[in-house]
Amino acid sequence: MATQAVQQDTDTRTAPLDRLSDLLGDDMLKVNELIIGNMQSDVPMIPQLAGYLIASGGKRIRPLLTLACAQLFDGNMNRAHGLAASVEFIHTATLLHDDVVDGSAERRGKQAANLVFGNQATVLVGDFLFSRAFQLMVADGSLETLRILSDASAIIAEGEVMQLTTAGNLKTTMDEYLQVISAKTAVLFAAACEIGPVVAEQDTTTQQALHNYGLNLGIAFQIADDVLDYNADQETLGKTVGDDFREGKMTAPIILALEKADEEERAFWQRTISDKEQTEDDLTQAQALFEKYDTLNAGMKMARDYADKATASLPPKEKGSALCTALHDLAAFAVNRAY
Amino acid sequence: MATQAVQQDTDTRTAPLDRLSDLLGDDMLKVNELIIGNMQSDVPMIPQLAGYLIASGGKRIRPLLTLACAQLFDGNMNRAHGLAASVEFIHTATLLHDDVVDGSAERRGKQAANLVFGNQATVLVGDFLFSRAFQLMVADGSLETLRILSDASAIIAEGEVMQLTTAGNLKTTMDEYLQVISAKTAVLFAAACEIGPVVAEQDTTTQQALHNYGLNLGIAFQIADDVLDYNADQETLGKTVGDDFREGKMTAPIILALEKADEEERAFWQRTISDKEQTEDDLTQAQALFEKYDTLNAGMKMARDYADKATASLPPKEKGSALCTALHDLAAFAVNRAY
Numbered sequence: 178m179a180t181q182a183v184q185q186d187t188d189t190r191t192a193p194l195d196r197l198s199d200l201l202g203d204d205m206l207k208v209n210e211l212i213i214g215n216m217q218s219d220v221p222m223i224p225q226l227a228g229y230l231i232a233s234g235g236k237r238i239r240p241l242l243t244l245a246c247a248q249l250f251d252g253n254m255n256r257a258h259g260l261a262a263s264v265e266f267i268h269t270a271t272l273l274h275d276d277v278v279d280g281s282a283e284r285r286g287k288q289a290a291n292l293v294f295g296n297q298a299t300v301l302v303g304d305f306l307f308s309r310a311f312q313l314m315v316a317d318g319s320l321e322t323l324r325i326l327s328d329a330s331a332i333i334a335e336g337e338v339m340q341l342t343t344a345g346n347l348k349t350t351m352d353e354y355l356q357v358i359s360a361k362t363a364v365l366f367a368a369a370c371e372i373g374p375v376v377a378e379q380d381t382t383t384q385q386a387l388h389n390y391g392l393n394l395g396i397a398f399q400i401a402d403d404v405l406d407y408n409a410d411q412e413t414l415g416k417t418v419g420d421d422f423r424e425g426k427m428t429a430p431i432i433l434a435l436e437k438a439d440e441e442e443r444a445f446w447q448r449t450i451s452d453k454e455q456t457e458d459d460l461t462q463a464q465a466l467f468e469k470y471d472t473l474n475a476g477m478k479m480a481r482d483y484a485d486k487a488t489a490s491l492p493p494k495e496k497g498s499a500l501c502t503a504l505h506d507l508a509a510f511a512v513n514r515a516y
Numbered sequence: 517m518a519t520q521a522v523q524q525d526t527d528t529r530t531a532p533l534d535r536l537s538d539l540l541g542d543d544m545l546k547v548n549e550l551i552i553g554n555m556q557s558d559v560p561m562i563p564q565l566a567g568y569l570i571a572s573g574g575k576r577i578r579p580l581l582t583l584a585c586a587q588l589f590d591g592n593m594n595r596a597h598g599l600a601a602s603v604e605f606i607h608t609a610t611l612l613h614d615d616v617v618d619g620s621a622e623r624r625g626k627q628a629a630n631l632v633f634g635n636q637a638t639v640l641v642g643d644f645l646f647s648r649a650f651q652l653m654v655a656d657g658s659l660e661t662l663r664i665l666s667d668a669s670a671i672i673a674e675g676e677v678m679q680l681t682t683a684g685n686l687k688t689t690m691d692e693y694l695q696v697i698s699a700k701t702a703v704l705f706a707a708a709c710e711i712g713p714v715v716a717e718q719d720t721t722t723q724q725a726l727h728n729y730g731l732n733l734g735i736a737f738q739i740a741d742d743v744l745d746y747n748a749d750q751e752t753l754g755k756t757v758g759d760d761f762r763e764g765k766m767t768a769p770i771i772l773a774l775e776k777a778d779e780e781e782r783a784f785w786q787r788t789i790s791d792k793e794q795t796e797d798d799l800t801q802a803q804a805l806f807e808k809y810d811t812l813n814a815g816m817k818m819a820r821d822y823a824d825k826a827t828a829s830l831p832p833k834e835k836g837s838a839l840c841t842a843l844h845d846l847a848a849f850a851v852n853r854a855y
Contacts, residue, residue: 195851200710205592211704218674218677219674220674220677220678220681221681222680222681223674223677271643274639274640274643277635277636277639278635278636278640280576295680296616296635297616297617298615298677298680298681300613300616300617300639301613301617301673301676301680302673302677304613304646304672304673304676305612305670305673305674305677307621307646307669308666308670308672308673311650311662311666311669312663312666312667313665313669314663314666315659315666318659320654320657320659323650323653323654323662324651324654327647327650327651328651329645330646330647331644331647331648331651332642333643333647334640334643334647335557335558335559335644336560337564338557338561338637338640338641338644339559340557341558341561341634341636341637341640342560342561348728351761421740435797441825479815480817491665506605
């Protein structure tokens with residue numbers, strides 16, 4: 178299994194996010210207050226639907242990144258709170274729209290919002306949260322952060338549309354896949370991190386370095402996610418395996434397996450991914466092909482390379498604070514987790 | 517018929533929008549260039565889908581309002597161009613999401629985008645255009661206009677969710693209906709107009725006056741739209757009649773008819789609007805009830821009152837420029853048109 182080789186390092190498997198949450202506990206309380214406060218509306222269905230998703234948790238990794246990268250440079254934490262909430266609202270809006278787009282059945286271990294509240298309300302509450310995100314940025318009053326987050330939002334939408342057009346397309350290259358995951362996932366990580374040095378009034382070199390940390394961290398996280406989607410261990414954690422397979426998503430494991438596929442295997446991918454004609458045994462067959470070409474480990478290796486690029490953009494671990502260490506370890510966690 | 521009483525004034529029935537377009541022709545060319553330029557993307561489906569809706573026309577009333585209200589006070593027209601494009605992008609994004617939400621079959625006389633490109637792409641391209649709108653505002657560089665349009669966007673989404681919850685609900689009051697149409701339609705008209713004096717650096721009293729013009733104009737337009745939806749004359753214009761009836765939308769004609777309904781009529785509305793059990797003759801029966809209580813004319817009278825409120829916020833017609841006259845006449849047009 179892809180993740181077994183590194184399972185000995187249990188500390189980085191679970192701890193860095195918890196450590197970040199602990200180090201930034203008071204700040205996250207304020208961010209959560211802002212999140213709850215700003216999802217209110219006189220239209221009751223809005224806080225109900227938004228609250229349904231937000232209360233179900235999620236790792237809050239993006240707002241934690243904004244807080245950490247602001248704190249790292251002694252930034253204005255009041256500003257960081259509002260912008261962290263804004264980043265989380267953009268993320269939540271895209272999750273709501275994704276659920277409609279993917280026809281998701283589950284999200285964060287609960288029935289997806291669109292199944293509980295309907296597609297219509299889910300699209301519109303996504304729009305509401307997206308607007309609220311911009312209201313929070315306007316309240317912050319910096320055109321710089323508005324530029325960073327409006328640019329990120331446009332690229333996220335582009336990435337999501339591009340993902341639609343690559344789904345089921347066996348010709349999707351690894352470059353195109355990396356472009357999709359950069360746009361749909363990593364760009365918001367990058368923006369969340371870049372905001373930190375911006376509110377700490379650091380120079381553009383530092384802003385760019387933290388942007389690069391977030392971007393490479395996000396790519397590492399998403400590749401690892403896409404590998405873990407096929408990891409049988411997931412079932413023990415109550416997650417379903419092979420969602421991407423059933424949706425015909427062209428992710429790293431399939432692209433790597435296709436590069437080495439013989440004619441018969443290519444016909445298998447053509448039928449299951451392009452034509453979406455799947456039988457019950459096909460997922461097992463796909464996993465056997467991943468095993469044959471060791472593509473899950475190769476995928477995790479790619480993810481680790483991006484995690485290494487991420488940490489190279491940070492101040493050195495040895496010299497840094499506990500926060501700096503946690504950000505370093507978070508990159509290891511991204512490619513070293515069981516879920 | 518509701519509109520016949522005022523049909524003698526043919527000039528205001530069609531001309532004011534054309535006159536605005538003529539007076540602002542060069543500016544609208546620049547706005548259209550910005551619209552086309554900013555809907556481009558390396559992901560081909562984005563300009564295809566956005567272009568499909570944008571090329572199919574529409575009245576471009578919102579960008580025209582921004583241009584007119586800027587020009588009225590000798591505002592910076594370069595700024596007005598970008599912001600007018602931004603306003604049109606917000607409008608286009610909401611149309612795309614509306615089509616998904618309503619399951620629309622047609623828009624602007626063509627098959628709706630969601631039926632051509634699918635719901636998924638339609639939601640995501642809406643998100644893209646919405647992000648582009650904010651990028652255009654950031655390029656303009658004014659926190660004031662960012663505040664106006666992010667506030668408007670949040671209220672639009674709230675209005676759309678509120679409309680979902682009033683659909684099929686016979687208890688919807690006239691006040692609630694007015695709240696919905698203010699939010700989903702009139703607030704963007706208000707924002708489009710308010711931006712004019714902002715880029716012309718006028719005082720807040722003038723900004724508020726133009727905001728009020730747009731708000732009341734938008735309410736007048738929407739009430740008239742909702743009345744015209746039941747106007748049999750629409751069929752001669754190639755439009756379908758009774759879309760709102762089939763969707764169970766609680767609009768002015770039904771609310772007015774319900775206020776006077778006897779027990780049998782109430783049962784009719786209960787069955788057709790609440791329970792959405794409709795037979796072929798029900799639309800004719802609904803129209804007969806509107807005739808019985810003269811509710812279409814009463815609705816148009818409401819619309820006219822809002823149009824009068826709109827013009828009361830403008831500089832007087834006698835003293836004004838051709839542009840000012842056109843804005844006055846536009847309010848008459850809103851409630852005096854055949855489509």
